[in-house]
Amino acid sequence: MAAEKRYDAVIIGGGHNGLVTAAYLARAGKRVLVLERRHLVGGSAVTEEIVPGFKFSALSYVVSLLRPEIIRDLELPRHGLELLPLESTMTPMPNGDYLVRWADHDLTRRELYRHSPRDAEAYDDFGKLMFHLAFAMKSILGIVPPNPTSLNPKDLLSLLKLGKHYLGLPAEQFYALCKLMTMSAADFLDEWFETEPLKATMSASGVIGTFLGVRSPGTAYVLLHHYMGEIDGVFRAWGFARGGTGAVSESIAAAAREFGVEVRTEATVAQVLAKNNRAVGVALDDGEEIHARVVVSGVDPKLTFLKMVDPQHLPTDFLHAIRRFKIRGSSGKVNLALGELPNFTCLPGVGPHLRGAISISPSLEYMERAYDDAKYGNFSRRPYMDIIIPSMIDPGMAPPGKHVMSIFVQWAPFELNGGWNDEQREAFGNAVVDTLAEFAPNLKNAIIHRHVVTPWDMQEEYGLTQGNIFHGELSLHQLFFMRPVHRWADYRTPLKHLYQCGSGTHPGGGITGASGRLAALNILKDW
Amino acid sequence: MLRGTPFHERTAPLCQAQNWRRWAGYLAASSYELTHDREYYAIRSAAALIDVSPLYKYVIRGSDAVRFLNRVLTRDVAGCDMHQVMYGPWCNEAGKVIDDGTLQRLGEESFRLTSAEPNLRWLCDNAFGLRVTIEDDSDTTAALALQGPTSREILNNVSDADLDSLKYFRLAFARAGNIPVTITRTGYTGDLGYEIWADAQQAIRLWDILMDGGRSYGITPSGIYALDVARVEAGLLLIGVDYIPANRALIEARKSSPFELGLGWAVRLEKGFVGQEALLEEWQRGPAWQFKGLELDWNSLEKVYAEFGLPPELPMIAWRTSVPVYAGAAQVGYATSGCWSPTLKKYIALAHLRSAHAERGTSVEMEVTVEHRRKKAAARVVDLPFFDPERKRS
Numbered sequence: 006m007a008a009e010k011r012y013d014a015v016i017i018g019g020g021h022n023g024l025v026t027a028a029y030l031a032r033a034g035k036r037v038l039v040l041e042r043r044h045l046v047g048g049s050a051v052t053e054e055i056v057p058g059f060k061f062s063a064l065s066y067v068v069s070l071l072r073p074e075i076i077r078d079l080e081l082p083r084h085g086l087e088l089l090p091l092e093s094t095m096t097p098m099p100n101g102d103y104l105v106r107w108a109d110h111d112l113t114r115r116e117l118y119r120h121s122p123r124d125a126e127a128y129d130d131f132g133k134l135m136f137h138l139a140f141a142m143k144s145i146l147g148i149v150p151p152n153p154t155s156l157n158p159k160d161l162l163s164l165l166k167l168g169k170h171y172l173g174l175p176a177e178q179f180y181a182l183c184k185l186m187t188m189s190a191a192d193f194l195d196e197w198f199e200t201e202p203l204k205a206t207m208s209a210s211g212v213i214g215t216f217l218g219v220r221s222p223g224t225a226y227v228l229l230h231h232y233m234g235e236i237d238g239v240f241r242a243w244g245f246a247r248g249g250t251g252a253v254s255e256s257i258a259a260a261a262r263e264f265g266v267e268v269r270t271e272a273t274v275a276q277v278l279a280k281n282n283r284a285v286g287v288a289l290d291d292g293e294e295i296h297a298r299v300v301v302s303g304v305d306p307k308l309t310f311l312k313m314v315d316p317q318h319l320p321t322d323f324l325h326a327i328r329r330f331k332i333r334g335s336s337g338k339v340n341l342a343l344g345e346l347p348n349f350t351c352l353p354g355v356g357p358h359l360r361g362a363i364s365i366s367p368s369l370e371y372m373e374r375a376y377d378d379a380k381y382g383n384f385s386r387r388p389y390m391d392i393i394i395p396s397m398i399d400p401g402m403a404p405p406g407k408h409v410m411s412i413f414v415q416w417a418p419f420e421l422n423g424g425w426n427d428e429q430r431e432a433f434g435n436a437v438v439d440t441l442a443e444f445a446p447n448l449k450n451a452i453i454h455r456h457v458v459t460p461w462d463m464q465e466e467y468g469l470t471q472g473n474i475f476h477g478e479l480s481l482h483q484l485f486f487m488r489p490v491h492r493w494a495d496y497r498t499p500l501k502h503l504y505q506c507g508s509g510t511h512p513g514g515g516i517t518g519a520s521g522r523l524a525a526l527n528i529l530k531d532w
Numbered sequence: 533m534l535r536g537t538p539f540h541e542r543t544a545p546l547c548q549a550q551n552w553r554r555w556a557g558y559l560a561a562s563s564y565e566l567t568h569d570r571e572y573y574a575i576r577s578a579a580a581l582i583d584v585s586p587l588y589k590y591v592i593r594g595s596d597a598v599r600f601l602n603r604v605l606t607r608d609v610a611g612c613d614m615h616q617v618m619y620g621p622w623c624n625e626a627g628k629v630i631d632d633g634t635l636q637r638l639g640e641e642s643f644r645l646t647s648a649e650p651n652l653r654w655l656c657d658n659a660f661g662l663r664v665t666i667e668d669d670s671d672t673t674a675a676l677a678l679q680g681p682t683s684r685e686i687l688n689n690v691s692d693a694d695l696d697s698l699k700y701f702r703l704a705f706a707r708a709g710n711i712p713v714t715i716t717r718t719g720y721t722g723d724l725g726y727e728i729w730a731d732a733q734q735a736i737r738l739w740d741i742l743m744d745g746g747r748s749y750g751i752t753p754s755g756i757y758a759l760d761v762a763r764v765e766a767g768l769l770l771i772g773v774d775y776i777p778a779n780r781a782l783i784e785a786r787k788s789s790p791f792e793l794g795l796g797w798a799v800r801l802e803k804g805f806v807g808q809e810a811l812l813e814e815w816q817r818g819p820a821w822q823f824k825g826l827e828l829d830w831n832s833l834e835k836v837y838a839e840f841g842l843p844p845e846l847p848m849i850a851w852r853t854s855v856p857v858y859a860g861a862a863q864v865g866y867a868t869s870g871c872w873s874p875t876l877k878k879y880i881a882l883a884h885l886r887s888a889h890a891e892r893g894t895s896v897e898m899e900v901t902v903e904h905r906r907k908k909a910a911a912r913v914v915d916l917p918f919f920d921p922e923r924k925r926s
């Protein structure tokens with residue numbers, strides 16, 4: 006039994022959000038303990054050297070929405086965070102052509118012009134509109150969602166402010182926002198563009214982490230998120246953390262430790278302890294009990310409330326809502342160690358296109374078909390893939406002359422026909438590599454090691470219920486004051502002194518730290 | 533047509549952006565790529581190859597070399613070890629800085645001095661009566677800076693020098709391929725890095741050897757835009773921008789002493805050198821100005837821009853103008869260089885501040901122009917450098 010140490014707060018899960026909460030609480034003078042099940046912190050934001058010399062950003066791989074106020078408050082650059090730009094996006098096409106969006110405006114315009122002179126101009130107008138909308142929406146990323154049915158003056162005031170904000174938008178922007186909220190990504194983009202690989206590639210950001218296709222209504226809204234990262238001028242588009250995404254978590258952990266946070270790895274929480282309807286601590290799977298004034302859960306809402314809390318402490322309607330919370334996993338990840346760079350038929354050789362993202366999304370139809378497979382319980386035979394080659398951006402990720410490739414794949418349903426097993430994992434890995442090899446034929450021979458992560462693996466190894474990458478789908482009905490469930494979107498829970506701080510809360514998934522920070526601010530308010 | 537450096541045959545075709553600028557009468561690339569981001573990040577995360585040949589270079593030899601240099605430089609050259617490199621300024625009799633540069637001790641009685649402006653006449657005048665020769669080998673010596681975390685591995689690969697044992701501000705003689713080079717562990721980026729000095733005749737081959745050997749380590753030819761951001765982060769002075777050389781200043785107010793430029797640490801007062809008396813006096817009374825860092829307050833910056841419905845617009849290319857700094861209504865200084873630091877995620881500037889307002893932590897305001905209006909954003913005085921990674925020295 007550990008020495009009777011009293012903590013002010015114990016955090017379940019050392020994901021980046023849990024670490025952010027811990028750091029903010031400790032910064033306010035609280036004694037904080039973080040309990041992490043795995044041997045390293047970071048959760049979905051980890052770097053793992055699965056083959057010696059090759060560092061994989063095992064799950065998440067790019068950073069864009071990490072909140073600038075967190076970077077500043079926790080002084081993350083001083084703790085080792087370095088973000089490198091990922092400047093281009095290439096979409097190879099089946100006819101041997103390609104579409105690349107470069108960092109340089111003129112290059113991109115000329116390239117788009119090659120496909121459609123109209124789109125080349127529409128692209129700038131679209132960018133400007135999205136910039137305005139993202140600027141308007143940005144404010145909600147930084148606030149605790151108000152409860153719209155509450156008569157509490159604070160909630161009302163907050164709602165009023167928001168309402169005014171949106172009604173104050175110029176008409177063109179207001180209607181565009183309404184369209185974004187209701188249309189599918191594909192329909193919305195169809196209104197603007199005619200170039201298939203452009204539309205398909207842009208549409209992908211509307212469906213990542215959801216069990217929806219690009220033609221499903223409501224997916225347009227998430228397109229906006231892509232533009233938000235640019236506004237603070239802190240990041241340009243998508244960035245790559247030097248050392249892999251684990252470096253983000255490591256820097257937050259370093260800041261947390263400096264504030265006095267204690268981090269214990271290989272410590273699995275089995276249960277939230279409660280007394281008199283208040284959380285009083287946690288019990289680990291080996292029976293050890295750790296007491297604290299507040300308990301903060303950084304794991305997803307299903308895991309928290311359906312596995313760790315005794316149902317007698319929770320209201321029935323709340324439990325019901327949690328059970329209905331949509332958390333269907335739909336993504337997979339394939340990490341490759343490569344002996345040589347992929348040689349794309351459409352743009353042969355080593356060039357700047359290998360330093361950016363490579364998107365296998367030749368057309369909207371391709372995207373929708375990939376989703377169709379998943380709808381009926383199969384992984385996409387020809388999936389959508391978002392690929393980066395980290396070693397091209399940070400040479401430290403692989404031995405000299407060798408490379409690592411990160412492939413994010415959709416769709417791979419958690420509920421696979423026949424269930425996931427080793428054979429299915431291999432078959433899934435083959436579908437990914439075979440599809441990619443159609444565009445880069447040397448790929449298969451270049452592979453030194455293949456690391457395939459299915460939604461099942463994400464649940465079993467990384468603790469993500471149903472392998473959902475965002476602790477719950479980022480669909481409109483699960484956002485803002487409805488995340489994870491209505492009335493409990495302010496990080497508090499029906500069990501007093503138990504809070505949530507993970508991606509299952511507003512503003513949701515991604516390496517943003519926003520949930521973790523807002524949770525901490527509310528916890529401190531209640532203190 | 534301006535002159536190309538000895539590397540021009542290689543750098544010219546690489547310069548996609550065609551944005552050449554002048555540097556000491558040579559052509560220098562502002563950036564090679566259309567945007568300079570990647571060239572900057574190469575400095576901080578891989579290796580940047582920067583053509584620094586336009587630097588002035590003087591080789592000083594003779595039995596009085598130490599005496600001579602000790603008389604010119606403010607640093608204690610007598611204490612400069614064999615194969616050590618020293619950075620420092622030199623002054624006129626009034627103790628005002630003429631130039632700054634690095635001094636390499638190549639041998640018992642031989643040194644190489646680099647400078648940003650031509651200094652041959654000043655050096656010769658001060659050598660009067662001493663047993664030294666001063667040779668201007670600016671045009672005959674080519675120089676490359678290889679800066680960034682993978683620079684050591686690259687040089688270990690392409691040269692026979694043992695870079696693992698080469699300490700910060702030391703030099704080694706080596707061969708890269710078959711080319712005799714001097715490698716100094718120096719640079720203008722505040723990062724792990726080296727400068728490589730070779731006969732200009734061998735320049736092209738040297739470039740090829742480095743580029744080939746560096747390919748697997750992310751070597752990236754980088755231009756002045758990238759270098760400028762890095763040197764601001766490193767808090768390093770740029771002559772003609774952050775200070776005006778005393779012999780070029782039209783009025784007294786434009787001249788600066790080493791103390792006023794944050795170079796007090798490089799002044800060894802008791803040893804006897806040009807400007808010592810004036811500097812001693814200044815030291816006793818305390819300098820009127822100090823050269824410090826400013827970190828702009830993000831919330832304040834955001835507020836200033838929000839007045840116009842804009843997010844902050846940040847200088848990705850370092851600016852080089854004089855910008856007023858205030859404490860309340862009074863102007864207490866001026867910033868001379870500034871940029872958004874991509875590594876620190878901060879808007880930073882180098883500023884001359886009246887000593888009363890120069891203490892670390894002091895709150896001041898810097899002028900920012902938003903939508904044609906002059907506004908003020910809050911800033912905090914900090915010590916230099918802004919960025920100082922362990923790898924620089926380790």
Ligand SMILES: Cc1cc2nc3c(=O)[nH]c(=O)nc-3n(C[C@H](O)[C@H](O)[C@H](O)COP(=O)(O)OP(=O)(O)OC[C@H]3O[C@@H](n4cnc5c(N)ncnc54)[C@H](O)[C@@H]3O)c2cc1C
Pocket residue numbers: 017018019020021022023040041042043046047048049050063064065066067068069070272273274275303304336337338413463467468469473474475476506507508509513514515516517
């Ligand atoms: C494959 C994949 C790709 C992604 N790509 C991106 C991307 O490119 N960019 C981006 O911004 N976002 C991406 N995301 C999303 C992003 O990574 C997550 O939203 C974010 O990292 C979640 O952080 P978190 O702290 O909320 O939760 P998590 O990172 O899930 O942290 C929860 C922690 O709790 C621990 N835990 C679980 N059970 C227990 C227990 N019983 N006891 C103790 N500890 C426990 C887990 O091990 C984990 O460390 C991706 C996610 C995945 C899965």
